[in-house]
Amino acid sequence: MRSSQKGVTLLELLVALALFAVAAPLVANALFQGVRSAAKVRASIDARRAEDRLFARLEADLRNALPLSQAAFIGDADRFSFPLAGSLKRVTYEAKNGALLRSESDLKGGDASRTFLGDDVEKFSVEYAYADPSGKITFLPYWTKEPYAGLPRAVRVRMVRSGGVSESLVTLPQGHFGKAGE
Numbered sequence: 001m002r003s004s005q006k007g008v009t010l011l012e013l014l015v016a017l018a019l020f021a022v023a024a025p026l027v028a029n030a031l032f033q034g035v036r037s038a039a040k041v042r043a044s045i046d047a048r049r050a051e052d053r054l055f056a057r058l059e060a061d062l063r064n065a066l067p068l069s070q071a072a073f074i075g076d077a078d079r080f081s082f083p084l085a086g087s088l089k090r091v092t093y094e095a096k097n098g099a100l101l102r103s104e105s106d107l108k109g110g111d112a113s114r115t116f117l118g119d120d121v122e123k124f125s126v127e128y129a130y131a132d133p134s135g136k137i138t139f140l141p142y143w144t145k146e147p148y149a150g151l152p153r154a155v156r157v158r159m160v161r162s163g164g165v166s167e168s169l170v171t172l173p174q175g176h177f178g179k180a181g182e
Helices: 010-063
Strands: 079-084 089-096 099-106 109-118 121-131 137-140 154-161 164-171
Touching (some): 010 109
Antiparallel strands (some): 121 137
């Protein structure tokens, strides 16, 4: 007679346990790699968003620059400074000791309040739009100080970080092209 009981044999149980022992680490490894990848992507997106906010602030400040001869736009290869509409303060962007800083001070000078905008800055460079006598546009790493030339028509900002290179070209509707080659 046959028994009417249903069940698994010891051999079937051992085969199932062996398959589980092989498959479980593979599934767990795939799951952990997915979690690690998601964390890396999230960190990369967060860094990109922070950089986007930084450039948005820089661009907004530049577009609100005032052309004042008594507080002229100062532009060098690694920093720039200008009077800001609305607050009548001088705003300066520069990299120091691997950090990008934004400073605000009174137009007459005095103490500046500094805002930390980002770290890990390997290089921060700035170029300003000039036009030669034929009208060809070129970018140079300085903005003329004498004679007073107002605001540049365009400013190109480039920032090198360990995560890559970011660049922004900001046009200033109230600006003018510098005169190159004269």
